[in-house]
Every structure is written in C-alpha cells, then in structure tokens.
Amino acid sequence: GQNIDQPTEMTATEGAIVQINCTYQTSGFNGLFWYQQHAGEAPTFLSYNVLDGLEEKGRFSSFLSRSKGYSYLLLKELQMKDSASYLCAVSPGGTGRRALTFGSGTRLQVQP
Amino acid sequence: EAGVTQFPSHSVIEKGQTVTLRCDPISGHDNLYWYRRVMGKEIKFLLHFVKESKQDESGMPNNRFLAERTGGTYSTLKVQPAELEDSGVYFCASSLRGFSGNTIYFGEGSWLTVV
Numbered sequence: 001g002q003n004i005d006q007p008t009e010m011t012a013t014e015g016a017i018v019q020i021n022c023t024y025q026t027s028g029f030n031g032l033f034w035y036q037q038h039a040g041e042a043p044t045f046l047s048y049n050v051l052d053g054l055e056e057k058g059r060f061s062s063f064l065s066r067s068k069g070y071s072y073l074l075l076k077e078l079q080m081k082d083s084a085s086y087l088c089a090v091s092p093g094g095t096g097r098r099a100l101t102f103g104s105g106t107r108l109q110v111q112p
Numbered sequence: 113e114a115g116v117t118q119f120p121s122h123s124v125i126e127k128g129q130t131v132t133l134r135c136d137p138i139s140g141h142d143n144l145y146w147y148r149r150v151m152g153k154e155i156k157f158l159l160h161f162v163k164e165s166k167q168d169e170s171g172m173p174n175n176r177f178l179a180e181r182t183g184g185t186y187s188t189l190k191v192q193p194a195e196l197e198d199s200g201v202y203f204c205a206s207s208l209r210g211f212s213g214n215t216i217y218f219g220e221g222s223w224l225t226v227v
Binding site: 004033035040041042043044045048087089098099100101102103104105 | 115116143145147153154155156157160167168170171203207215216217218219220221
C-alpha cells in the first residue's frame with residue numbers, strides 16, 4: 001500500500017527557519033515532490049527529488065533519503081506569504097504509472 | 113503562457129443530477145491527470161491520460177465517473193448520477209511528454225458540492 005505522513009499543522013515566526021518532514025512507505029519510488037497550496041488556489045510545484053541529498057532553490061530546500069523513506073522541506077527567512085499548506089507527494093512509479101500519492105498536507109502559519 | 117484551466121470553478125448540484133467538469137491543460141502537454149480532494153482528506157489520484165488514451169484509471173471510484181479526452185487536448189470528467197460523497201475539489205494537472213522529474217502543473221480546481 002501507499003502511506004505518506006506529514007505533520008498536520010506548524011507555526012513559525014517571520015524571518016525564522018522551518019522544516020517540514022515527510023515520511024513515506026510506497027510500493028515503488030520514482031521521485032518525491034513538494035507543492036505549496038494557498039487556500040482556494042492551485043497546488044504550486046516547489047521541488048522534486050529522486051536522488052538522495054539536498055536540492056536548494058532560493059529560500060526553499062528539499063532533502064531526500066530513500067533508504068529511510070524520508071524527506072523534508074526547509075523554508076528559510078520566512079515571510080508572511082509563506083503561510084500555506086505544503087503537500088508532500090510521491091510517485092510510486094511502475095510501468096506507465098505516473099500517478100502521485102499525496103500526503104494530507106501541512107498547514108504552516110507564519111506569525112509576525 | 114496560460115496555465116491549467118478548469119471550468120466551472122464552483123458547482124452546486126442536487127443528488128442524482130449530472131455534472132461535467134472541464135480541464136484545459138497547458139498547450140503541448142501530452143499528460144493530463146485528474147485528482148480529487150474530499151473534505152478533510154488528502155488529494156487522491158483518479159486517472160491519467162497520455163494524449164487521448166487512458167494510461168491509468170485505477171483511481172476512478174466507480175462507474176458513475178466518466179473521463180474523456182477526445183482529440184488529446186481538453187478533458188472532461190462527468191459524474192452521473194452525482195451522490196453526496198462526490199462533493200470535493202476536483203483538480204486537473206498536466207505535464208510534458210516523458211517523466212524524469214518533469215513538473216506537474218495543477219489547475220485551481222473545480223469545487224463540487226452535491227446537496
């Protein structure tokens with residue numbers, strides 16, 4: 001089966017750093033995605049990891065450990081606009097299968 | 113460049129009625145996906161088109177749901193007859209041909225309420 005876990009809610013302070021963790025158990029693995037979603041809007045692609053290690057993109061970084069089934073999204077220099085839901089999604093892979101399995105999302109509240 | 117667009121953005125229908133949701137993917141994207149999020153749950157995969165062909169429809173909940181992509185451009189998702197548990201947000205997404213980490217772009221979703 002497919003199982004993706006991430007915290008339901010997190011709170012952080014403007015200017016600080018926050019790490020959102022995601023653990024997964026899937027029957028296959030063909031990459032892990034992070035999406036940002038503001039209420040009522042489309043999920044927006046943030047990052048993709050398929051190899052172990054850290055991918056840095058501006059204020060956002062994403063880390064993957066395939067052996068541990070673990071990823072995190074690191075947000076630096078938090079801004080108020082970063083308040084949103086952050087979705088961890090895994091592509092289990094398999095011939096022709098590109099469906100993403102999503103976690104329930106982590107709702108991040110950035111406070112002044 | 114236009115993103116993934118979905119219509120209608122919101123729909124309220126009565127149980128037993130029919131609703132058709134439309135998705136226009138990003139131009140040139142062969143891959144088109146439908147996902148759904150019901151209240152309080154995670155986004156779940158429904159099906160995947162490659163051009164006009166259904167590549168994977170393992171997530172379709174039952175035969176009340178019918179998806180089409182005639183001509184390999186826009187897609188429709190019809191729910192007939194609608195039930196209360198069909199309420200939720202239906203997301204469409206698209207990506208270029210091939211996988212290798214290609215970004216999957218999502219639309220803003222069609223919010224369906226069945227009363």
